[in-house]
Amino acid sequence: MTVEYSGASTEGPLIPLHxxxxxxxxxxxxxxxxxGTPVWLVTRHTDVRQVLTDPRLDRATLYAPDAPPISTTPNILDDPDxxxxxxxxxxQRxxxxxxxAFTPRAIARWRPWVASVIERLIDDLEAAGSPVDVVAGLTRSLPVAVISRLMDLGDLALERLGRWSDHALSATAYPADxxxxxxxxxxxxxxALxxxxxxNPGDDLVSSLLQAADETDGVTEKQLTALVCGLVVAGHETTMTSFGNALVQLLSEAPQAWARIGADPQSATAATEQxxxxxxxxxxxVFPGLLRRAVAELEIGGVTIPAGSVVAxxxxxxxxxxxxxPAGSRLDHFAPLGAPSLTFGAGPHHCLGAWLARMELELGLHRLANRLPGLRLTDPVEAIHWRxxxxxxxxxxxxxAW
Structure with missing residues (x-):
């Protein structure tokens, strides 16, 4: 059986994600x-991994002419291209x-530069003085700076990028029009990009995409356009979200873990994974799960899922x-995982930017905790204003503050 989810109520303040x-x-x-569309909710680790890797469950048929509606407002996840x-x-093509561009080896080459961006942003935080908004100063600024550099987006305004990304991931925040x-x-x-x-090709991710597309048959302009938009959003959204939520958890509940993350880079790596x-x-x-649709009848966890069913x-x-x-809901920041988490999915659609997000979060947490070991929240978590x-x-x- 399942229990009700908490934290999405419209009554009272939202609680932290952790x-x-x-x-x-x-x-x-x-x-x-x-x-209102019926959906099979899959919750066990083994079953979720099956949903994400089994070819009898796909994404494309979620948008077939006979598919039932799966979202109330449009968002970037619903683009068939x-x-x-x-x-x-x-x-695969x-x-x-x-x-x-997103292999672990490629990501490792960016590590010194990403570290330098983090140091500069922390310098700016210290110069601004305590207290300061760490979202505006670091957790949002870091991933935007990284993806802007990788894609050579130049002077694209942060507000413009943030507005597009928020609308692209809207569930109920904005009207459909x-x-x-x-x-x-x-x-x-x-x-236009x-x-x-x-x-004027350059040494950037967009130019590399175009070169690779020219060497690959069948990549359409619509697919390239959607790919560039997807990279802009995915390139900063996961890091911004996980970094901000990590700080809420660490600074409100885990001061000893915060100190260890700052003192030891390997501990920061372990804490990032946890x-x-x-x-x-x-x-x-708001987001019940990674959706798929059954193209054939199959069994998941001992339950028969009819063809055509939507699965979350x-x-x-x-x-x-x-x-x-085994720790369940208890967060032991430094325990070995035992099995890879499914945060970035699994199978053919495993997130391409997973290694980049990991690196940014790991370096960001370590350097911030190292530079500002006395960092603390100035307000209770109940007062946090959420996106x-x-x-x-x-x-x-x-x-x-510190």
Whole structure:
């Protein structure tokens, strides 16, 4: 059976993501999406991994003519031309145009530069004086600086990028017409950027994508446009969200862990993996899981799933499955994982930017804790102002002092 999720109520303040009660892992059960569409909710680690890797479950058919509605407002996840919604050989062909830039070896080459960006941002925090908003000064600024550099986005204003990303990941935050307008602007920007890089290629991710696409048959302009938009959003959203939520948890509940993260880089690496496992990126009532649709009848966890069914892989519940993670909901920052978490998915659609997000979070936590070991929240967690109505949730601002 499952328990109700907490933290998504409209009554009273929202609670931090690390305090949410996750669904109790069990066999797949039939529930419903906010649209009313029936959905099989899958919560056990083994079952969730099957959903994400079994070819009998795909993304593309979620947008077939006979598919039931899965979202109440448009967002970037619903673009049929997006990498996320293409399966099989076509997906692998498109994925190869970008994956070379996101291998662990490639990410390692960026590490010194990312570290220098973090040091500069912490310098600015210290210069601003205590107290200061660490979201504006670091957790949002870091990933935006990194993806802007990798894609050579130049002077693209932070507010503009943030507005597009928020609308691209909107669940209930904005009216549908407003989302469509913002997404139209975003896609127009992507088209113009692609055209400019074709004329003046450089040593950046967009130019590399175009070169790889030219060497690969069948990659369409719509797919390239969606890919560039997806990279802009994914390149900063996960890091911003996980970094902000990590600081809420560490500074409110784990001062000893904070000190150890600052003193030892290896401890920061271990804590990063545990935080990514244990602290979800959003509320499951807003984002119930990674959706797939059954193209054939199959069995998951002893339950027969009919062909055509929509399935939701609840990675948050899977990441707390006591059969895999004995600590359950308790967060031991420095314990070995035992099994990879499913935060970044699994199988063909495993997040390409996972290693980059890990590196930014690990370096950011270590250097901030090292430089400011006495960092503390200035307000109680109940007073945190959250980014709400999106597929992810993190602090909109977070006042800290030292």
């Amino acid at each position: 305090c949410l009660r996750q669904a109790e892992p069990g066999p797949p059960r039939l529930t419903a999406l906010p649209t 997006g990498l996320l919604n293409i399966d099989g050989p076509e997906h 498109l994925r190869r145009t970008v994956q070379r 407003e989302v469509r307008q913002a997404m139209g602007e975003f896609y127009a920007f992507s088209e 692609i055209a400019e890089r074709r004329k 935080i990514l496992r244990a602290v979800p990126l959003g509320d499951s009532k 892989a609840d990675t948050g519940a899977a990441n707390h499955d006591p059969e895999v993670y 709400e109505g999106l597929l992810t949730r993190s602090p909109a601002s977070l006042s800290v």
